[in-house]
Amino acid sequence: MAGGKKSIVILGGGTGGTLTANKLRKAYPRELVDISVVDRSDGHCYQPGLLFVPFGKGKSKDLVRTRSAQFRAGISYLDSEIDRVEAAKNRVYLKDGRELSYDVLVIATGARLIPEETEGLLGPGWMEKVFTFYEPEGADALASALKAFDEGTIVVNIVDMPIKCPVAPLEFAFLADSYFKDRGIREKIRLVFVTPLDGAFTKPYASQHLGRMLTERGIELVTEFNTAEVDGTAGRLVSYDGREVGFDLGVVIPLHGGAEYVGRSPGLGDELDFVLTDEHTLQAKAFPNVFVIGDATNVTASKAGSVAHFQGEVLVENIQHYLAGEPLEEAFDGHANCFVESGSGKALLIDFNYEVEPLPGRYPSTIGLPLLKESRINHWGKVLFERFYWHGLLPGRSVPGIGARMPLSGKIGVPVRERSV
Amino acid sequence: MSMTAETLEQIEFNEEGFFVDPQAWHEGLVPELAKRDGIDELTEEHWKVIRFMRAEYLAKGAGPTVRVLGKSSGVSIKELYQLFPKGPAKLAARIAGIPKPRGCI
Ligand SMILES: Cc1cc2nc3c(=O)[nH]c(=O)nc-3n(C[C@H](O)[C@H](O)[C@H](O)COP(=O)(O)OP(=O)(O)OC[C@H]3O[C@@H](n4cnc5c(N)ncnc54)[C@H](O)[C@@H]3O)c2cc1C
Numbered sequence: 001m002a003g004g005k006k007s008i009v010i011l012g013g014g015t016g017g018t019l020t021a022n023k024l025r026k027a028y029p030r031e032l033v034d035i036s037v038v039d040r041s042d043g044h045c046y047q048p049g050l051l052f053v054p055f056g057k058g059k060s061k062d063l064v065r066t067r068s069a070q071f072r073a074g075i076s077y078l079d080s081e082i083d084r085v086e087a088a089k090n091r092v093y094l095k096d097g098r099e100l101s102y103d104v105l106v107i108a109t110g111a112r113l114i115p116e117e118t119e120g121l122l123g124p125g126w127m128e129k130v131f132t133f134y135e136p137e138g139a140d141a142l143a144s145a146l147k148a149f150d151e152g153t154i155v156v157n158i159v160d161m162p163i164k165c166p167v168a169p170l171e172f173a174f175l176a177d178s179y180f181k182d183r184g185i186r187e188k189i190r191l192v193f194v195t196p197l198d199g200a201f202t203k204p205y206a207s208q209h210l211g212r213m214l215t216e217r218g219i220e221l222v223t224e225f226n227t228a229e230v231d232g233t234a235g236r237l238v239s240y241d242g243r244e245v246g247f248d249l250g251v252v253i254p255l256h257g258g259a260e261y262v263g264r265s266p267g268l269g270d271e272l273d274f275v276l277t278d279e280h281t282l283q284a285k286a287f288p289n290v291f292v293i294g295d296a297t298n299v300t301a302s303k304a305g306s307v308a309h310f311q312g313e314v315l316v317e318n319i320q321h322y323l324a325g326e327p328l329e330e331a332f333d334g335h336a337n338c339f340v341e342s343g344s345g346k347a348l349l350i351d352f353n354y355e356v357e358p359l360p361g362r363y364p365s366t367i368g369l370p371l372l373k374e375s376r377i378n379h380w381g382k383v384l385f386e387r388f389y390w391h392g393l394l395p396g397r398s399v400p401g402i403g404a405r406m407p408l409s410g411k412i413g414v415p416v417r418e419r420s421v
Numbered sequence: 422m423s424m425t426a427e428t429l430e431q432i433e434f435n436e437e438g439f440f441v442d443p444q445a446w447h448e449g450l451v452p453e454l455a456k457r458d459g460i461d462e463l464t465e466e467h468w469k470v471i472r473f474m475r476a477e478y479l480a481k482g483a484g485p486t487v488r489v490l491g492k493s494s495g496v497s498i499k500e501l502y503q504l505f506p507k508g509p510a511k512l513a514a515r516i517a518g519i520p521k522p523r524g525c526i
Contacts, residue, residue, distance in 0.1 A: 160486075160487075160488050161486075224508065226487060226498075226502075226508075228498070228499070240487075240498060240499065240501075240502040241502055241506060241507070241508070255488070270489075271485075271489045271492045271493050272488070272489065272492075300523055
């Protein structure tokens with residue numbers, strides 16, 4: 001590496017930012033590279049755990065650990081809100097007045113929820129009759145509301161894509177079915193899943209499979225519903241094309257966008273404040289020394305922790321290539337895998353990338369976890385993921401056999417889907 | 422050079438009604454394409470959205486979603502639904518001769 005000591009600044013210390021910082025610290029000795037991470041709060045929440053909070057499985061505060069404690073020695077942590085980036089000048093401006101300059105910038109500020117963009121969502125009824133489990137307070141409040149709920153209609157509504165963990169709303173519906181069965185009152189509850197997509201999920205094969213699972217559980221499916229308004233007083237969702245779905249309890253996944261400061265940073269973002277990113281190298285489109293990981297990118301991979309994990313390997317290698325003056329590798333293939341909780345202590349696993357949609361078979365190879373099939377072992381996979389998150393994923397450990405590239409060996413019948421759908 | 426299609430019969434559509442070859446599109450086909458989707462009268466606003474979709478596709482390789490359209494086309498989402506009642510992004514993409522806007526995953 002030429003030109004003396006380098007400085008790498010990482011914006012956001014969540015899943016992607018933390019694992020990147022730790023991997024980079026392992027890759028470079030302190031004499032060669034300074035690494036700093038900026039985040040606005042010192043609490044790191046294990047977000048996948050929020051799905052279980054509404055069903056009385058713990059409180060959201062149990063999912064939070066000290067953010068700065070997740071970093072290896074030799075990483076500086078700056079606690080401040082980011083105000084903007086002037087990438088043309090290699091500078092970051094923090095809200096508390098500090099300014100940072102960098103040789104390489106990593107953007108890992110995730111996605112933000114924008115409930116205020118949907119008419120009525122934050123109006124009367126918010127946090128009384130209308131909730132979201134996508135943030136800690138909402139998940140806790142929903143737990144009390146579900147506990148007191150013993151008759152009527154619950155809707156689960158995705159306002160629009162993209163959202164974090166696109167299977168989580170379906171999982172919520174499956175778990176709600178299971179929860180009310182356990183309470184012996186399932187027949188008094190109507191469950192309705194309302195989505196802007198034309199099926200239960202985005203990818204055709206998985207969509208059929210998950211759609212069948214909704215039907216089997218008596219969960220109604222309303223598709224191509226673009227929510228224009230949430231009326232918490234009357235208890236109804238209204239779509240732009242004038243359809244209505246009534247509810248007694250609304251579980252709404254609000255619109256998502258990238259971090260607001262992206263919009264204030266010239267050249268970085270798209271209309272929704274996601275950072276324009278090369279889908280294979282993870283380099284920002286406009287600036288060669290800016291790299292992007294996780295929910296903050298505009299690439300069409302899922303917004304999931306598993307994706308940030310797979311991206312991390314490629315990202316860190318490409319930062320090394322960049323600093324060494326070598327060409328980048330086009331190595332990220334959109335690989336995602338998610339455990340989908342299906343209720344009653346079972347889950348299924350889906351594994352896919354930009355080109356190949358979720359298929360049945362086994363993961364990571366012919367001997368492995370069953371794909372697209374409900375099983376207890378997948379549920380345990382999901383439960384164990386929390387341990388792996390804190391002790392394997394965040395520290396930046398590589399797992400043998402589970403790499404960035406999606407494996408095809410265990411999959412059955414591998415049709416390549418149409419790219420643009 | 423390929424021949425310019427005069428009517429829709431000469432165009433190849435996929436099973437969802439999108440152009441297989443976006444290059445085969447030209448503005449002369451728009452009135453017929455709009456009729457196919459139940460829009461008999463094309464206003465200036467329709468044209469504004471259709472041209473915007475086309476330009477976005479040519480610049481970025483993908484058409485915008487409704488939400489992005491509402492933010493960037495100068496036409497609000499409510500109006501977009503009045504213009505293209507059965508789903509603005511999908512219909513305007515079909516009429517603009519571009520692939521189905523990528524739903525994110
Ligand atoms: C309910 C739910 C269930 C989920 N389930 C799963 C699952 O089962 N499996 C899975 O793989 N993924 C799941 N996810 C998704 C997963 O949590 C995210 O995809 C992952 O955390 C993304 O990592 P990230 O680093 O991109 O963003 P985050 O981890 O969200 O980190 C972003 C960080 O940036 C900071 N930040 C943002 N803006 C600023 C600013 N202006 N100034 C300072 N700091 C800022 C934030 O404080 C935050 O710490 C789930 C998410 C939710 C909400």
